[in-house]
Amino acid sequence: MTTTAPAPAEGPVGRPLDRVDGHAKVTGAARYAAEVPLPGLTHAVLVGARVAHGRITAIDSTEAERAEGVLAVLTHENLGKIAAQPPLLPSLAGSVAPGETFFPMQGDEIHYAGQHVALVVADTYERALYASRLVRVSYAEEPSVTVIDQGRDQAYEPEAIFAGFIPGRTERGDVEAALGAADVTVDHTFTFAANHHNPIETSAATAYWEGDRLTLHDTTQGVTATQHTVAALLGVPHTRIRVIGHFTGGSFGSKAMVWHHPALAALAARKVGRPVRLALTREQMFVACGHREEQEQHLTLGAGKDGRLVALRHHKLSPTSPFDHWAEPSLGVAGQMYACPNYEGVYRLIRANTTTPTFMRCPGEATGLFALETAMDELAELVDLDPLELRLRNYSESDPASGRPWSSNGLRECLERGAERIGWERRAAPPARDGDWLIGLGMAATAYPVYGPNNPQRARARLYADGTAVVQAAVTDIGTGILTVMTQVAAEALGLPVERCRFEGGDTDLPNVAAAVGSSGAGMVSAAVHAAASALREQLVARAVADEGSPLHGADPAAIDVRDGRMVLRDAPGTGEDYAALLQRNFVPDVEATGSWGPPPHDAPFASMTFGAQFAEVAVDPVLGLVRVRRLAGAFAPGRVLNAKTARSQLMGGMIWGLSQALLEATHMEPATGRWANASLGEYLVPVNADAPDVDVDFIEVQDTVVNPLGVKGVGEVGQAGVAPAIANAIHHAIGRRMRKLPITIEDIVSGG
Amino acid sequence: MTVRTPDTGTEHKGTGPEAGDRGPGPVKVRLDVNGVRRDVEIEPRVSLLGALRDELQLTGAKRGCDQGTCGACTVWVDGRRVLACLTLAITCEDAEVTTVEGLAAPDGSGDGQLHAMQEEFIRHDAFQCGYCTPGQIMSAVGCVREGHAGDDREIKEWMSGNICRCAAYPHIRAAIRAARDRV
Numbered sequence: 001m002t003t004t005a006p007a008p009a010e011g012p013v014g015r016p017l018d019r020v021d022g023h024a025k026v027t028g029a030a031r032y033a034a035e036v037p038l039p040g041l042t043h044a045v046l047v048g049a050r051v052a053h054g055r056i057t058a059i060d061s062t063e064a065e066r067a068e069g070v071l072a073v074l075t076h077e078n079l080g081k082i083a084a085q086p087p088l089l090p091s092l093a094g095s096v097a098p099g100e101t102f103f104p105m106q107g108d109e110i111h112y113a114g115q116h117v118a119l120v121v122a123d124t125y126e127r128a129l130y131a132s133r134l135v136r137v138s139y140a141e142e143p144s145v146t147v148i149d150q151g152r153d154q155a156y157e158p159e160a161i162f163a164g165f166i167p168g169r170t171e172r173g174d175v176e177a178a179l180g181a182a183d184v185t186v187d188h189t190f191t192f193a194a195n196h197h198n199p200i201e202t203s204a205a206t207a208y209w210e211g212d213r214l215t216l217h218d219t220t221q222g223v224t225a226t227q228h229t230v231a232a233l234l235g236v237p238h239t240r241i242r243v244i245g246h247f248t249g250g251s252f253g254s255k256a257m258v259w260h261h262p263a264l265a266a267l268a269a270r271k272v273g274r275p276v277r278l279a280l281t282r283e284q285m286f287v288a289c290g291h292r293e294e295q296e297q298h299l300t301l302g303a304g305k306d307g308r309l310v311a312l313r314h315h316k317l318s319p320t321s322p323f324d325h326w327a328e329p330s331l332g333v334a335g336q337m338y339a340c341p342n343y344e345g346v347y348r349l350i351r352a353n354t355t356t357p358t359f360m361r362c363p364g365e366a367t368g369l370f371a372l373e374t375a376m377d378e379l380a381e382l383v384d385l386d387p388l389e390l391r392l393r394n395y396s397e398s399d400p401a402s403g404r405p406w407s408s409n410g411l412r413e414c415l416e417r418g419a420e421r422i423g424w425e426r427r428a429a430p431p432a433r434d435g436d437w438l439i440g441l442g443m444a445a446t447a448y449p450v451y452g453p454n455n456p457q458r459a460r461a462r463l464y465a466d467g468t469a470v471v472q473a474a475v476t477d478i479g480t481g482i483l484t485v486m487t488q489v490a491a492e493a494l495g496l497p498v499e500r501c502r503f504e505g506g507d508t509d510l511p512n513v514a515a516a517v518g519s520s521g522a523g524m525v526s527a528a529v530h531a532a533a534s535a536l537r538e539q540l541v542a543r544a545v546a547d548e549g550s551p552l553h554g555a556d557p558a559a560i561d562v563r564d565g566r567m568v569l570r571d572a573p574g575t576g577e578d579y580a581a582l583l584q585r586n587f588v589p590d591v592e593a594t595g596s597w598g599p600p601p602h603d604a605p606f607a608s609m610t611f612g613a614q615f616a617e618v619a620v621d622p623v624l625g626l627v628r629v630r631r632l633a634g635a636f637a638p639g640r641v642l643n644a645k646t647a648r649s650q651l652m653g654g655m656i657w658g659l660s661q662a663l664l665e666a667t668h669m670e671p672a673t674g675r676w677a678n679a680s681l682g683e684y685l686v687p688v689n690a691d692a693p694d695v696d697v698d699f700i701e702v703q704d705t706v707v708n709p710l711g712v713k714g715v716g717e718v719g720q721a722g723v724a725p726a727i728a729n730a731i732h733h734a735i736g737r738r739m740r741k742l743p744i745t746i747e748d749i750v751s752g753g
Numbered sequence: 754m755t756v757r758t759p760d761t762g763t764e765h766k767g768t769g770p771e772a773g774d775r776g777p778g779p780v781k782v783r784l785d786v787n788g789v790r791r792d793v794e795i796e797p798r799v800s801l802l803g804a805l806r807d808e809l810q811l812t813g814a815k816r817g818c819d820q821g822t823c824g825a826c827t828v829w830v831d832g833r834r835v836l837a838c839l840t841l842a843i844t845c846e847d848a849e850v851t852t853v854e855g856l857a858a859p860d861g862s863g864d865g866q867l868h869a870m871q872e873e874f875i876r877h878d879a880f881q882c883g884y885c886t887p888g889q890i891m892s893a894v895g896c897v898r899e900g901h902a903g904d905d906r907e908i909k910e911w912m913s914g915n916i917c918r919c920a921a922y923p924h925i926r927a928a929i930r931a932a933r934d935r936v
Contacts, residue, residue: 022875025883026867026890028813028853035812043807068778125807126799200817200825200918201884249815249884250918282818479882479919649878649921656920681822681916688913692922 011492013710016645020484020503021247021477030247033217034204034279041206042071043125044268044278045132046261048114048287052144052353052674056108056117056137064120064134069127071272073135074119076105079267083235088163088324088356091225091256091515094455096232099257099290100356102323103233105264110139111322112353113675114287116260121268121276144353144674148294148319151350155317158325161347166329172401173342178311182302186378190299190371191741193666195292196285196676197360198686201249203289204279207265213240214266220245221256222515224474227508229258230266246506248478252657253359254289255478256517261288286679290358291667292328292367293318299334299371302342307383307390309340314371316345319352326356330368333447333721336609337372339396353674359517361654365448365721366661370742373444373725378738386428387729388419391445391613399607407604407706408713410637411445411611414700418443421633421696422615431734437619437628440734446634446722450608450713451518452600458511459528461490461536462592467565467580468500471533473513475505475525480716481646482521488642489526489710493533495562496579503529511594519610519714522642524598527708531595539593541567544582551575597709606706610713612636614658614722618730625746629659629727633696639704639713651697651719658723660687666743775843782843786811787855797843801835802826804842805852813853813887817916824915827888827895828852834895853887856894869935870894873928881919889915893929897936902929 024030049056061073082103086096104116118135122128145151158168179185206217214236218226223243231238243262248255265278280288295318302311314334320326331345380390395412398405418424422441426432432439459473471490477483486503494501504510511532513525541560544552544567552560552567552575561570568576583591615633620626632655641647664685670677678684697719704711728739731749739748776797784791786809793808802819805811805828817825819838826837829851856868870893873879880886892915896902901911908926917925 018875019878021883022880023867025880025886026853026871026874027857028811028887030883031812032815032884034816035806037810124796124799125803126796130798198918199882199884200815200823200916201882202817247883250882252918279816282820282822477882479880481881645878646881649881649919649924652923653881653920656922660920680820681818682820686916686918687920687922688916689922689925690909690913692909692920694923 012488012498013492014641014644015488017484017488017498017643019481019646020487032201032247032249033206033219033245034277036206036217038206038208038275040274042121042123042272042274042276043128044119044121044265044276045128046116046284047118047120047132047135048284049110049117051110051139051141052113052146054110054139054141056110057140058138059118060136061118064131067127067131067134069123070120070131071123072121072268074268074271075117076107079105081106082233084232086229086232090163090165091222092451092453092517092520094224094453094514096228097225097257098229099259099358100321100323104260112355114284119264119268121272145350146352146354146669146674147671148296148317148350150671151319151352155348155350157346157348161325161327162329168347170335170345171343175311175313175342175344178342179300179302179313182310183305184303184379184382185300186375186382187300188375188740190297192295192367193743194294194669195360195665196667196684197252197254198285198681198684199250199252199254202280202282202285203255203259203261204277205262205265206275206277207269208275209269216243216262216266218243218245218262219248219255220476221248221251221478221517223476223506223508224512225515226258226262230263233263234266243508244506245476248476251478252361253363256359256515257290259289282681283679286667286676287355290355292360293357295330295367297330297367297371299375301375301379303379303383305383307379307385307393309338309394311342312340313344315348317348319350319354321354321356322351324356325349328357329364332368333365333449334368334372336399336401337445337447338394339400361657362717362720365717366724369444369446369721370724373722374728374738374740377729377732387443388415388424391415402607404605404607407606407608408639408702408704409611410700410702414611414613414635414637415445417635417698417700418613418615418633421698422617422631424615427733434619436621436623438622438734440618440620440730442726442728442730442733443613443615444722444725444729446612446614446718447609448519448718448721450610450707451520453514453520453524453598455514455599456596457513457524457528457598458594458596459532460511460592460594461532462590463536463540463579464590465580465583465588467578469494469496470502470504471529472504472510473525473528474508474510475513475516475521477505478516480516480521480650481643482516482525484646485522485642486525486529489529490533493530494537496565500565519716519718523708523712523714526642526710526712527597528595530709531597532593535593535595536591537562539591540579540582544577547582547586549585550582551577604706608707610636610638610718612718612722614726616723616726616730618727618734620731620734620749622735622749625749627663627731627744627749629693631693632659632723634719635698635700636718637700637702638715638718639702639707640711641699642712647715648697650715652695654717654719655695655723656687656692657720659727661742662724662727663743783846784842784850786850787852795842797841799842800838801840801842801845802837805837811852811854815884815888824892825885825888827891827915829891829895834892853891856890869932870928873932877924877928877931879921879924879928881921885915885917889917889925894936897929897933902933
């Protein structure tokens with residue numbers, strides 16, 4: 001593992017601190033949502049529909065109800081109605097965020113296999129699980145559509161996708177004419193298997209009522225999103241719902257939206273009058289929290305002989321649910337990556353019998369850039385240019401979609417640094433051979449949008465008279481290291497050592513922030529924490545200069561620095577006093593301030609993306625069809641890095657996710673039954689230790705004064721995008737064949753393409 | 754990983770009647786967990802994972818799949834790493850069970866110090882969400898003790914029963930390399 005990071009700053013921000021929650025995580029002390037000990041706790045297990053489409057004709061739960069320890073069997077006949085179905089909005093919007101605009105167990109219709117049809121509550125998990133198998137459900141089955149090939153002729157062009165936020169069609173210039181006039185064209189169809197997130201912690205909620213007040217421990221990317229959504233579904237005011245989620249055991253998008261289990265756990269807890277824990281089984285994780293949809297992308301590039309793009313046409317076809325017009329936005333970044341005057345992007349959807357697809361890490365960028373960047377590699381070959389040179393030649397100083405300049409960039413530097421790290425000069429030679437292995441090198445550019453929240457983000461900072469501080473915001477740790485980096489941000493703004501700062505999150509009783517999604521958590525929460533901690537510091541300084549007993553009495557607040565909790569005159573550091581001394585002298589137990597940031601203006605004269613470059617070295621055995629990724633090197637320009645260690649880890653994890661997307665991950669639908677055929681971690685392949693090569697992660701420093709106060713662009717997802725095309729391009733270099741399907745399997749290598 | 758079967762022989766050393774006569778209702782099962790005797794009243798079908806998590810509130814061992822595919826539930830039984838989700842608790846009577854909670858001497862003995870492997874997992878940032886981490890750590894110590902941590906190639910192979918979806922694998926290998934001489 002080789003890594004470089006920006007030189008450590010003087011203050012806490014940026015330093016590679018160990019995680020503040022590390023001790024809890026390595027000792028087993030960290031409690032996740034299904035681990036909260038409660039007196040009288042009961043356990044709930046869901047029953048899923050066997051058919052993909054149709055109607056329930058009868059449910060017989062008598063045997064289940066008679067089973068030992070069973071407290072309730074809930075079905076559409078006795079669950080009761082939800083108060084309202086909230087609209088589908090991305091959880092970043094900071095409002096309701098149901099995974100789909102359908103709530104199960106409200107009627108007898110079945111829209112997809114695995115749809116929740118019953119919920120069994122018992123005094124132990126084993127008894128609930130056993131009794132769940134005794135619920136007899138009869139169906140009137142109807143034909144289903146679950147894959148593209150079954151619904152191709154029913155495809156439609158939606159007005160908008162992605163909860164209405166993205167238009168179904170985007171055009172600039174005249175793509176048809178430009179393609180006709182282009183010297184060179186590349187025109188291909190790319191296919192992608194459906195994917196499932198599979199965090200190791202399955203989705204779970206523990207719910208209990210105290211009178212009319214509900215407490216929910218939820219696995220979520222945003223406790224506030226759960227609160228808003230459950231409040232709407234149950235018709236219970238926000239003031240009576242508290243959602244807690246201190247640790248979430250991985251999500252990758254599966255917990256970005258609020259699916260059905262928290263509300264069902266709450267309803268079940270009300271029914272049995274005891275706390276209810278509802279944890280999905282691994283198999284249920286394939287039908288109860290969305291997926292990355294199967295998709296086909298048709299991409300056409302037109303270019304001059306010099307390799308400069310003149311036209312880009314990018315069409316996508318994918319199945320959605322019966323309820324929502326959802327497609328991951330695969331065309332977005334791919335249409336903004338390079339200067340190209342003529343563009344057409346079109347989404348087409350097929351109504352299918354699945355849940356609404358959902359965000360999955362790098363939602364859209366990972367697939368759209370696979371099509372674009374493998375096509376660019378082919379274009380480089382056609383115009384006889386080094387693939388790296390082709391990218392540089394098409395580099396855009398501004399966003400081709402909006403025409404606005406980038407708020408910061410760094411793509412050129414990323415491309416150059418990555419090339420250096422992988423030893424790109426070797427690519428000019430024919431592929432090297434290592435026994436039966438052919439060694440190939442490939443590269444791709446990458447980018448990820450910088451999203452901002454739609455509502456103000458808030459935090460609260462409190463300093464006690466002993467000189468320690470607690471800073472709070474309702475953000476959940478999903479593994480990003482947010483608790484650690486916010487401790488650093490707070491400590492820097494307050495002028496305190498990190499050891500004297502504690503950051504708390506994961507509770508809707510704390511100041512409101514939106515869900516940590518879309519690589520936006522660090523940017524928006526750091527802005528709020530910075531605002532609150534800065535306000536607190538100003539308040540303390542103001543109190544000192546106004547206090548006749550302070551050595552700083554009468555000083556200009558602007559001339560005061562705070563270091564290690566001590567306020568001093570910048571020009572005479574010997575004059576000053578500790579925060580603690582000021583408060584103790586005045587018998588003040590604590591001082592508190594709140595801060596808020598945003599939302600950023602929608603009409604800023606800039607466009608923002610995080611850029612990077614990915615390079616891969618692969619070994620291919622063309623006879624056995626084996627591909628081994630020997631090395632990955634990525635260089636990224638994510639703006640300000642809040643913690644070099646945790647940022648590097650996220651980028652590294654993202655890059656291995658890219659490898660996984662390239663070579664392993666596929667959920668196979670069985671069209672005859674409408675069911676996922678490989679709904680387990682034994683059959684849905686994810687990387688294990690032996691699959692994961694060493695990874696080079698490099699940072700390119702760029703300053704961004706636009707995106708948010710600390711200039712943070714995010715590292716959660718950009719690491720993944722671009723890896724799959726870099727690997728596919730490396731395979732082409734090794735064996736001379738193009739890969740246009742994900743994942744790339746043994747059959748694709750040996751079949752002769 | 755080993756699979757344990759209920760002790761049905763005449764040499765049964767457990768507390769109650771022989772296993773064939775015990776259950777299907779709750780029976781008293783005597784466990785020795787992290788050096789402490791713990792009696793639980795459970796049905797014979799309860800897994801070791803269920804007993805640890807639901808009866809003893811030892812939630813360090815995680816439920817990730819209940820099918821033996823993810824490794825998040827890895828604990829030691831008589832010093833060997835086992836998948837607690839595929840092990841019936843009743844088969845662990847007369848065995849010593851060790852969970853991640855027992856690794857760092859939570860009673861304060863050893864000055865409350867973390868185990869070397871736990872320290873190196875923190876130092877090398879060998880986890881993100883932390884959910885697979887207790888299983889990774891129990892497996893990592895087992896891997897070293899079994900003599901399977903000689904080089905990265907070996908570590909990769911013998912640690913591949915524990916999935917880390919955050920993909921901290923290169924850092925997990927670094928932590929094992931750093932800790933192996935102190936395990």
